[in-house]
Amino acid sequence: MIKVLSLVSYQFLPPRMGGQKGIALFYKYFTRQVDLSMVTTQNNDPALAEGYELLNILSGSATRYLNIFYFFTLRSIIRRKKITHLILEHPYYGWLGLLLKWFTGVKLVVHSHNIEGLRWKTLHKWWWKILWQYERIVHRAAAHSFFIQESDRQYAIREFGLQPSKCTVATYGIEWDQPPSQTEKQEARAYLQQQHGIPKHHCLLLFNGAFNYSPNLEALDLIIEKINPLLQQSSLDYTILICGKDIPERISKAGIPKLVIAGFVNDINPYFRGSDIFLNPVISGGGIKTKLVEALGNNMNAVSVENGAEGVDPAICGGKLVVTGNNDWPAFTAAVLQLVSRQDNIPAAFYRHFYWGTITADAARALNPL
Numbered sequence: 001m002i003k004v005l006s007l008v009s010y011q012f013l014p015p016r017m018g019g020q021k022g023i024a025l026f027y028k029y030f031t032r033q034v035d036l037s038m039v040t041t042q043n044n045d046p047a048l049a050e051g052y053e054l055l056n057i058l059s060g061s062a063t064r065y066l067n068i069f070y071f072f073t074l075r076s077i078i079r080r081k082k083i084t085h086l087i088l089e090h091p092y093y094g095w096l097g098l099l100l101k102w103f104t105g106v107k108l109v110v111h112s113h114n115i116e117g118l119r120w121k122t123l124h125k126w127w128w129k130i131l132w133q134y135e136r137i138v139h140r141a142a143a144h145s146f147f148i149q150e151s152d153r154q155y156a157i158r159e160f161g162l163q164p165s166k167c168t169v170a171t172y173g174i175e176w177d178q179p180p181s182q183t184e185k186q187e188a189r190a191y192l193q194q195q196h197g198i199p200k201h202h203c204l205l206l207f208n209g210a211f212n213y214s215p216n217l218e219a220l221d222l223i224i225e226k227i228n229p230l231l232q233q234s235s236l237d238y239t240i241l242i243c244g245k246d247i248p249e250r251i252s253k254a255g256i257p258k259l260v261i262a263g264f265v266n267d268i269n270p271y272f273r274g275s276d277i278f279l280n281p282v283i284s285g286g287g288i289k290t291k292l293v294e295a296l297g298n299n300m301n302a303v304s305v306e307n308g309a310e311g312v313d314p315a316i317c318g319g320k321l322v323v324t325g326n327n328d329w330p331a332f333t334a335a336v337l338q339l340v341s342r343q344d345n346i347p348a349a350f351y352r353h354f355y356w357g358t359i360t361a362d363a364a365r366a367l368n369p370l
Contacts, residue, residue: 018290
């Protein structure tokens with residue numbers, strides 16, 4: 001069994017947002033395939049690390065990304081534990097990974113969640129090209145790279161010059177491999193109706209996210225300004241549920257017709273299981289939209305713009321995901337109305353692709369020959 005040290009440079013335990021869940025669940029299942037240790041920041045809770053040793057070594061200061069003394073600490077850990085593979089979550093600690101590769105012989109692996117340079121470009125940061133060049137250098141020096149979706153992998157092969165054999169997809173996943181039962185969905189629906197005073201005959205539409213992230217807030221504004229007015233012109237009886245933290249008061253206190261602002265909820269699962277259609281009008285930002293995977297995994301129907309559906313192939317969704325053009329809100333609304341009566345289950349192929357057990361077993365096989 002290979003010995004892996006993972007380097008995670010920010011808080012993810014307890015996991016609250018999609019990216020944090022992605023790291024926590026990847027390693028929960030990956031540790032069943034490898035001998036795993038992790039170095040991370042001091043604000044992560046070691047008691048929540050499932051099946052591996054978590055070492056709270058990194059500070060929470062922004063200067064941690066430039067602290068050369070971490071090299072000596074990690075070199076000692078690699079030698080003492082006889083680590084064979086070092087995984088960097090994101091490329092930001094690439095300089096440290098390169099030093100450890102050169103001075104210990106460890107195999108360097110980069111676990112990418114976006115093409116970071118391009119993500120920051122969409123957020124209009126002037127320095128995105130500098131990060132892009134740095135990211136390219138780090139990936140080219142790695143023994144292997146994991147990408148969150150096939151389009152990112154193809155981009156890296158084409159633009160970074162990576163060898164196809166040295167990069168694979170390790171997507172965001174879910175922990176169940178079959179749809180929730182009809183009883184579970186009915187109970188969740190009844191809970192939502194009671195909790196929020198929703199009429200029983202209403203179609204429940206859902207959008208969730210962290211609204212301190214500008215692409216999610218932009219999507220919420222689009223629901224309010226574009227999608228909701230078009231739906232109001234139809235004969236559909238519906239309620240739109242909005243879940244997530246940091247919703248601005250201009251929205252939460254506006255009393256917008258047809259919208260229920262649930263805000264941050266401790267358990268999002270009843271909302272996924274009890275709602276009918278997931279709305280995903282996220283037209284900016286990069287990477288796979290974890291909330292879309294979770295919604296489909298809970299057997300919801302979903303409508304997404306093209307940008308929001310990256311990494312999710314409609315062909316394995318059995319018609320339960322309809323993708324429309326970015327900013328084509330009449331088509332988006334028509335797709336919502338089209339899916340109202342769809343009751344079939346999402347295919348088994350979806351679960352084969354997005355189940356964490358499968359994802360991490362494939363990742364371990366990719367590293368074993370290195």
